[in-house]
Amino acid sequence: MELLLGQKVLHGGNEVATGSLHGVIGVYFSAHWCGPCRSFTPQFRKVYERAKLKGKAFEVVFVSSDHDENSFKEYFSTMPWHAVPFADRSRQQQLSSLFQVRGIPFLGLLDAKGQVLDWNARSKVMEPGFISTLPRSVDLKAVELPQPCGPVAILIRYFGKEFEIECEPSEGWEMLRMQIYSMTEVPPEQMKLFGLGLDAGLLDDSVPLGCAIARAWGAQKGTGLKSANVAADARKASSSYNDEHIGQHHHSGTMDSKSAWCSRSDDKRPWYQMDLGEVKDVAGVILAARADNPQWVTRFKISTAASEDGTWQLVDDGREFDGPTFLSLSRAVFHCSCKARFVRVEPSSYKSHCSLRADVLLASEAGAADQLPTIVVLGNFSAGDPFEAASEVKSNANVMLQEQYLAMLQAKLSSLPPKLQNQVSALQTVQRYENRQLQCQACWYMT
Numbered sequence: 207m208e209l210l211l212g213q214k215v216l217h218g219g220n221e222v223a224t225g226s227l228h229g230v231i232g233v234y235f236s237a238h239w240c241g242p243c244r245s246f247t248p249q250f251r252k253v254y255e256r257a258k259l260k261g262k263a264f265e266v267v268f269v270s271s272d273h274d275e276n277s278f279k280e281y282f283s284t285m286p287w288h289a290v291p292f293a294d295r296s297r298q299q300q301l302s303s304l305f306q307v308r309g310i311p312f313l314g315l316l317d318a319k320g321q322v323l324d325w326n327a328r329s330k331v332m333e334p335g336f337i338s339t340l341p342r343s344v345d346l347k348a349v350e351l352p353q354p355c356g357p358v359a360i361l362i363r364y365f366g367k368e369f370e371i372e373c374e375p376s377e378g379w380e381m382l383r384m385q386i387y388s389m390t391e392v393p394p395e396q397m398k399l400f401g402l403g404l405d406a407g408l409l410d411d412s413v414p415l416g417c418a419i420a421r422a423w424g425a426q427k428g429t430g431l432k433s434a435n436v437a438a439d440a441r442k443a444s445s446s447y448n449d450e451h452i453g454q455h456h457h458s459g460t461m462d463s464k465s466a467w468c469s470r471s472d473d474k475r476p477w478y479q480m481d482l483g484e485v486k487d488v489a490g491v492i493l494a495a496r497a498d499n500p501q502w503v504t505r506f507k508i509s510t511a512a513s514e515d516g517t518w519q520l521v522d523d524g525r526e527f528d529g530p531t532f533l534s535l536s537r538a539v540f541h542c543s544c545k546a547r548f549v550r551v552e553p554s555s556y557k558s559h560c561s562l563r564a565d566v567l568l569a570s571e572a573g574a575a576d577q578l579p580t581i582v583v584l585g586n587f588s589a590g591d592p593f594e595a596a597s598e599v600k601s602n603a604n605v606m607l608q609e610q611y612l613a614m615l616q617a618k619l620s621s622l623p624p625k626l627q628n629q630v631s632a633l634q635t636v637q638r639y640e641n642r643q644l645q646c647q648a649c650w651y652m653t
Contacts, residue, residue, distance in 0.1 A: 229263020
């Protein structure tokens with residue numbers, strides 16, 4: 207790739223290593239003076255931003271045909287991707303010759319090794335199904351992880367039940383599916399598998415099973431740490447929905463709460479604080495979605511202090527952590543252990559409403575076992591499928607079943623426009639049906 211694009215490319219006002227580009231790379235020939243280019247670029251930008259929003263490994267490198275550097279800078283400032291430095295005119299000519307560019311706008315596609323995937327993809331990228339053909343960044347990262355050696359334990363969750371199995375990663379996905387079939391009786395060709403550290407979407411069996419398990423280990427890292435179990439009356443918040451007091455419905459953020467803490471809708475800088483009573487070794491926090499509604503924090507920061515009126519310090523230099531997801535309704539996050547008495551969660555984005563349940567994770571003795579890598583199994587919607595079961599599900603299985611519904615919803619919703627996603631985001635809508643079979647059919651119909 208460096209041979210084609212050079213050692214460095216521009217991104218915003220900075221230079222970045224060309225080797226950092228991964229997945230599918232679009233080489234975009236365009237210019238500010240070109241009317242068709244100015245019409246095509248905003249449309250192409252929408253495709254690029256949708257691909258990024260879906261976690262796709264798609265990069266674009268702008269190759270300018272502008273007459274001067276000021277025009278290049280003005281035009282490049284409207285683009286969210288990379289560019290070949292304008293001063294490198296010889297490289298622009300080499301790339302134009304390679305792709306046999308006869309007019310602009312022009313777009314070619316490369317893989318991360320510099321092999322040409324498509325000599326002229328301008329029309330292709332505007333097709334509705336283009337984004338679905340792109341690889342996911344999370345899958346490419348998984349391939350780079352070292353694979354485990356020898357058998358590993360995996361937790362299988364299916365229709366309200368859990369099974370622990372031992373699999374040999376080197377035997378691959380087909381053997382794993384057969385093991386799952388022996389327990390669930392879902393035929394391998396009908397299985398839909400989710401999880402293994404993946405926030406959304408089906409597992410991709412083109413990724414080596416060992417790498418997918420290694421990704422799951424990373425996601426579960428530290429889940430064996432000790433929970434502080436901060437008492438309800440040792441918690442505060444910037445606000446609470448309906449101005450409720452600690453312990454009431456919308457101000458009950460303990461992990462075993464039947465609801466959650468929910469901020470006021472007009473709270474622009476919400477925070478949720480936990481008091482450990484004394485200075486302790488804080489290793490992180492664990493966050494969970496609201497228990498009675500599909501609402502959760504998607505991004506947040508953590509800050510700590512030795513005293514409530516002391517100096518608050520953001521951990522990991524202000525790093526933003528990922529919150530819970532459809533497939534992982536609780537998530538532990540970690541940073542280097544620090545001494546603190548007060549811990550604050552500072553949400554920056556959320557799903558539906560700023561709601562969370564939380565606790566502090568304390569550094570524990572070495573050897574605490576992390577949670578097992580987990581796979582959620584769904585079957586096709588066909589005769590005998592659990593989602594079309596007419597009989598009522600036992601109450602102690604309802605939580606697991608809801609998580610499976612949410613997993614399926616996420617898989618379906620990931621390819622729909624935001625407007626349609628909003629229409630089916632609330633599981634409560636499905637639950638209004640009294641008949642379980644109608645619930646399942648409604649879930650299928652809406653997605």
